[in-house]
Amino acid sequence: MTAHAMAARLRALLGSVSVLALSAAGLTVATTAGAPASYASDNGQSIRPAMGWSSWSFVRRTPTEAAIKAQADAMVSSGLNTHGFVYVNLDDFWQKCDSNGFAVDSYGRWTVDTTRFPDGIKALADYIHAKGLKFGFYVTPGIAKNAVLKNTPIEGTSYHAQDIADTSKTEKNYNCKNMYYIDYSKPGSQDFVNSWARQFASWGVDYLKIDGVGSADIPDVQAWDAALRATGRPITFALSNNLPIAEATTWKKLANSWRTQGDVECYCGPGPNGSGYPLTDWSHVSSRFATAASWQPYAGPGGWNDLDSLEIGNGDQVGLTADQRRSAFTLWAMAGSPLLLGTDLTALDSTDKTMLTNDRLIGVDQDGTAAARVVSSGVNQVWRKKEADGSYVVALFNTGTSGSSTASVDWTQVGFSGSAQVTDLWSGSDKGTIANSYSATLRPGETRLIRATPTSATTTRYEAENAAISAGGTVDTNHQNYSGTGFVNTENTTGAYVEWTVTSGAARTATLAIRYANGTTTDRPADVSVNGTTVSAGRSFPGTGSWDTWADNRLTVSLPAGTSTVRVAATTANGDANLDYLDVS
CATH class of the missing domain: 3.20.20.70 (Aldolase class I)
Structure with a gap:
């Protein structure tokens, strides 16, 4: 649709x-x-x-x-x-x-x-x-x-x-x-x-x-x-x-x-x-x-x-x-x-x-997105989701029943780097510009819910598990060192794909970093397309040494203002390499 x-x-x-x-x-x-x-x-x-x-x-x-x-x-x-x-x-x-x-x-x-x-x-x-x-x-x-x-x-x-x-x-x-x-x-x-x-x-x-x-x-x-x-x-x-x-x-x-x-x-x-x-x-x-x-x-x-x-x-x-x-x-x-x-x-x-x-x-x-958990440490939890306008909603929790606790999250865990303008969504108050990370000391059972809007050119991360996946693809967790809540293992078939929807405030040239793992010695090439137009045909995704070892496959593309799709589609019957995320810089 x-x-x-x-x-x-x-x-x-x-x-x-x-x-x-x-x-x-x-x-x-x-x-x-x-x-x-x-x-x-x-x-x-x-x-x-x-x-x-x-x-x-x-x-x-x-x-x-x-x-x-x-x-x-x-x-x-x-x-x-x-x-x-x-x-x-x-x-x-x-x-x-x-x-x-x-x-x-x-x-x-x-x-x-x-x-x-x-x-x-x-x-x-x-x-x-x-x-x-x-x-x-x-x-x-x-x-x-x-x-x-x-x-x-x-x-x-x-x-x-x-x-x-x-x-x-x-x-x-x-x-x-x-x-x-x-x-x-x-x-x-x-x-x-x-x-x-x-x-x-x-x-x-x-x-x-x-x-x-x-x-x-x-x-x-x-x-x-x-x-x-x-x-x-x-x-x-x-x-x-x-x-x-x-x-x-x-x-x-x-x-x-x-x-x-x-x-x-x-x-x-x-x-x-x-x-x-x-x-x-x-x-x-x-x-x-x-x-x-x-x-x-x-x-x-x-x-x-x-x-x-x-x-x-x-x-x-x-x-x-x-x-x-x-x-x-x-x-x-x-x-x-x-x-x-x-x-x-x-x-x-x-x-x-x-x-x-x-x-x-x-x-x-009602924003149409379910958040992913990015921190779960003792009584502290942090959840994040990305809005269509490029801002992020972040929730920090102390799930304990006694004692205050400080929950923290780096902006890179949320999906960007640099600084962000922060708003407290429960109170509506402006918390100013905050660099690199955010933390809150919370009473037992307390939460802090914020919107973080990046304030400068940043790298925005789009997890593969939140993308559109072709039939037969699965979100797996059986290999180490992935980001987010899992990675995508596509079906072993030509045309198997992962497709991200990305946003850009203006028409620009952007660097895409596709994080992948290929634990075989056989290349798993794929066509990379933006809005249905192939920008890199049969792009090589060679072996990374093991399924636990991840590498970035980088290319430069032109993105229009607004919403775009970026698809990585296998060109052989081996399917795609395992895909972890797409970084857009």
Whole structure:
């Protein structure tokens, strides 16, 4: 997709609210994904991470029509909607159950618990839509036992539930249980999912979470992806929870977000099933630093790593200190995670409301890029990402629970050298020009989030793991001395490529340094092109002595002002050498 087309789709799908947040934050919308673009879902949804509220953390097992309406009312009256929070998502426990599991309608689909939702789901969605908000809903894979027992027909077909159910195994379900697997080799199986998706679309669903998903449920995810597209209604498709990273490229191809870990809730409250305050604790939040780092290469426009609900809104009683809540928001924003609040919006704490309406933080989340971790040393962590305008957003954390600690980072680790104009994004204050490195002494659980804008001619680094990679290429870590979070090992085939998107403030002559390793004695030549024009044909990438030894392959090119692509494409069946990064000086 061209930058022009992406920008047009962004304007159509993102709407003015989040674009305003980006503008207020001083951030430029990026037009390239932080993961292989060929893997991204093309359903047109979630060009930027979803923002809103979900019922599970606070309302949990007792959702009602009145309770969900109250949260929608509060989202508007608090002004959160004007900052981009627009989804109101009803999670589990909207369904009716009997002794055999879910009660079903005449076509084998779950029925609504009308004691909790007397006006039905469509009326609730209509109420939410009338406020200018969007409605999210919930389902799990499979077909209900009651549908099989009753052998209900599949809408619009001659098939029945017993024709498609695999009664030898049951799906994961957290409410009524008793969900059989669907055998997708059987005719009628896709029709059943299509029927359910049509019903949800007719009710006005804008966001669908499918829960309990694992590797064995890939056929269900494929079926739901196809079914949602077929409805013709724009529906964001979210997967949950704790999905295996081994299938990351599959989730990215089929869905718009995927939970990278188990629940953020601690289930340590005084109510039934651990409900009530606290909603979470620092260990459940801080454990997400590692998973966010591992999953970073897979996030980008159209598909996002979901760190779960953001527990900010009700002050310290959620189970986190103010410092820890700011750190959670910073991590979610740097990771490009959906921002789905789990708190009670009818009782917003003034401190937390100030956090949630900080458009500079929202802009970091909505900039279209997931940050990489560049420092992880004890309790200190540093994360970075590059904006489309050439500036860098850098987050420093003290993840400990006692004692202050000083976190530091060199500008070369961030991706440039020299000096930078620094702005504190939490406070908005100007920190002046800072040379070479940045450090901050942080309280336990505290964060510092800055924007660093290079002030002079510099070398800008573009990591290969954040570039577009041809099909079959992988981001690996099995050799030493690489930069960033990994290096790219392309498929051994002619034409295999890595393509970086680079920016230039003006038309100029630039030096490109392509860092590579070739542990063989056979040259791995490649065509180097800029914006589709070959500037060095069959360029030699000779052996470096080992796969742990890296070398710079330098050439001088002309770059126009604005955004350009630099591609290194193999010219032999051996593929490219391993590629670590591209430095543009």
